[in-house]
Amino acid sequence: MTDHSMPSMPSMHSIHCILPPHMLEHIARTGDDTQRERALQALATDNTQRSRRITRSFTTVAPAMPVTTPHKQRHVHDLNHGTNLPGTLVRSEGQAATGDAEVDEAYDGAGATFDMFWAAYSRNSIDNAGMPLISSAHYSTQYNNAFWNGAQMTYGDGDGVYFNRFTASVDVIGHEMTHGITAYQANLEYHDQPGALNESISDVFGSLVKQFSRSTKQTAAQADWLIGQGLFTSKVNGVALRSMKAPGTAYDDQHLGKDPQPAHMNNFVHTTSDNGGVHINSGIPNHAFYLLATALGGYAWEKAGRIWYVTLCDPRLAPTARFQDFANLTVANAATLFGPAVQQATIDAWAAVGISSSLQPPKISGQWALHYDWGVTGRFNQVPITFNADGTFTGGGNGQWQQKDGTLMLHWNTGPAIYSGSLDGDIGSGAMTTFAGSDGSWYLYRQGNVGLVPPTLEEETTQHLDAMGNPVTVGAGAAGAAGAAG
Amino acid sequence: MRISLRTDGGLATFPGLTRPVEVDSSSLGADEAARLEHLVGAARFFARPEPAAGPAPGTADAMTYTLTVDDGTRTRTLTVSDPLEDDDLAALISHLRAL
Numbered sequence A: 001m002t003d004h005s006m007p008s009m010p011s012m013h014s015i016h017c018i019l020p021p022h023m024l025e026h027i028a029r030t031g032d033d034t035q036r037e038r039a040l041q042a043l044a045t046d047n048t049q050r051s052r053r054i055t056r057s058f059t060t061v062a063p064a065m066p067v068t069t070p071h072k073q074r075h076v077h078d079l080n081h082g083t084n085l086p087g088t089l090v091r092s093e094g095q096a097a098t099g100d101a102e103v104d105e106a107y108d109g110a111g112a113t114f115d116m117f118w119a120a121y122s123r124n125s126i127d128n129a130g131m132p133l134i135s136s137a138h139y140s141t142q143y144n145n146a147f148w149n150g151a152q153m154t155y156g157d158g159d160g161v162y163f164n165r166f167t168a169s170v171d172v173i174g175h176e177m178t179h180g181i182t183a184y185q186a187n188l189e190y191h192d193q194p195g196a197l198n199e200s201i202s203d204v205f206g207s208l209v210k211q212f213s214r215s216t217k218q219t220a221a222q223a224d225w226l227i228g229q230g231l232f233t234s235k236v237n238g239v240a241l242r243s244m245k246a247p248g249t250a251y252d253d254q255h256l257g258k259d260p261q262p263a264h265m266n267n268f269v270h271t272t273s274d275n276g277g278v279h280i281n282s283g284i285p286n287h288a289f290y291l292l293a294t295a296l297g298g299y300a301w302e303k304a305g306r307i308w309y310v311t312l313c314d315p316r317l318a319p320t321a322r323f324q325d326f327a328n329l330t331v332a333n334a335a336t337l338f339g340p341a342v343q344q345a346t347i348d349a350w351a352a353v354g355i356s357s358s359l360q361p362p363k364i365s366g367q368w369a370l371h372y373d374w375g376v377t378g379r380f381n382q383v384p385i386t387f388n389a390d391g392t393f394t395g396g397g398n399g400q401w402q403q404k405d406g407t408l409m410l411h412w413n414t415g416p417a418i419y420s421g422s423l424d425g426d427i428g429s430g431a432m433t434t435f436a437g438s439d440g441s442w443y444l445y446r447q448g449n450v451g452l453v454p455p456t457l458e459e460e461t462t463q464h465l466d467a468m469g470n471p472v473t474v475g476a477g478a479a480g481a482a483g484a485a486g
Numbered sequence B: 001m002r003i004s005l006r007t008d009g010g011l012a013t014f015p016g017l018t019r020p021v022e023v024d025s026s027s028l029g030a031d032e033a034a035r036l037e038h039l040v041g042a043a044r045f046f047a048r049p050e051p052a053a054g055p056a057p058g059t060a061d062a063m064t065y066t067l068t069v070d071d072g073t074r075t076r077t078l079t080v081s082d083p084l085e086d087d088d089l090a091a092l093i094s095h096l097r098a099l
């Protein structure tokens, strides 16, 4: 921080740093002539330039994507009906087909899953760092299942009576591999609602793998939204293990029973089996995804899938998350990614399965621009202001903020004044809060459709600007300013 | 010898498959009964250490098997999950599932 330009008035620089509206008014109105002139002159200096710099600081918050080369490295093993993983390695990346359908489908399905996650979300394998994809075929005898053991995928042959081999459906392969991705991201606990979310996420991306990997890619309207279509033999009265389009209708069979999945919270199944019904109640978030994807139209991985993927990777998604928590985050991320219309569609999709994600705006957070005038024609200014999660704000002065029932209140540390205004529209996509009083007006805005990004990313790029639009370090200067101005 | 096997979990839950498999070797033919008793013996069912409860953390879609064997003098219940690491126990479970 340099004060050479105004050696006689060290406090002036501080004013430029912090600029709370009520202080500005105070100085502009009640300061002596010199203070008043300097205040108005300095604060009005080159607003265009300052505005541009603030804009830039808001539009560069996205982290630079590291340049990554996709690393697809598949290994398929043959257990030859044993159960000790992984078995004998029979096909590695780039090797020709073996002629063993289960081995080759495991290989191709792992590739299709890798390709979808890379193309749609730039995800480089299960751990996003090129982790090898390990699969084992021919687990045990007549085994009617596939599973993820925390490190690899495993497939059974099926009993041949009711079930075919479990590699026959590419979405089942996508389902298993997605369990690995979930473990590396939200790591949702595998029981009750977090477990059903975990299951649903595997169904969602498993289905997207199927839609993406068709020789002609399928839109949401064209997809069958079935999980495990092709696993049943003709002996079973059913089409698949599950239906995201119509949960509870995938099969109704004398031997297997009837598909127990609910599509709505009213029919939530309370059970102690299946880890608390993780494969049963997953029908509810499954159906919400289906409803959103079909409402938005087009390729489901592009919008609905991206909202789900960003939510899965969102550090706010706790391992113990329940449906409501997940829904709320998808609603917030929908606004950030695609704006208010898609956010509303997301709210509607969850509401249709009985989960009402609050229409109340999310808490304001991160970096905004505070624009204000002080009742003098043609005079206005704007500064960055950062809303911290602990209820404090910094940047354009330090103080406390409170958000309640659509009202935002700002209380600067330097004086008793409290500014309040109503929050209009949607915070995620650039809400504005306005306050119009006898002494001027102020509002907050985010540039364009930038929306909220995780606070940790914003903190790295927070820039405090002085009156000339130059970056400054906030610390002792701001504290001194608060004292001097108050 | 009476044996029951209950299977829970897996990639999908089928209500029709939740019923336990129950076998009484006295109701089987001599060959079948001998085979079952051989599998129980090979799996050292009564001598095995107590397995960890439930699937290992990070596992998804694994099946959990609850096996109870009553040989007339002893009764023991063991709960094991995929991936089964013991071939003999896996063979016993596969055999029961196929009955």
Ligand SMILES: [Zn+2]
Binding pocket: A175, A179, A199, A202, B011, B060, B061
């Ligand atoms: Zn699963």
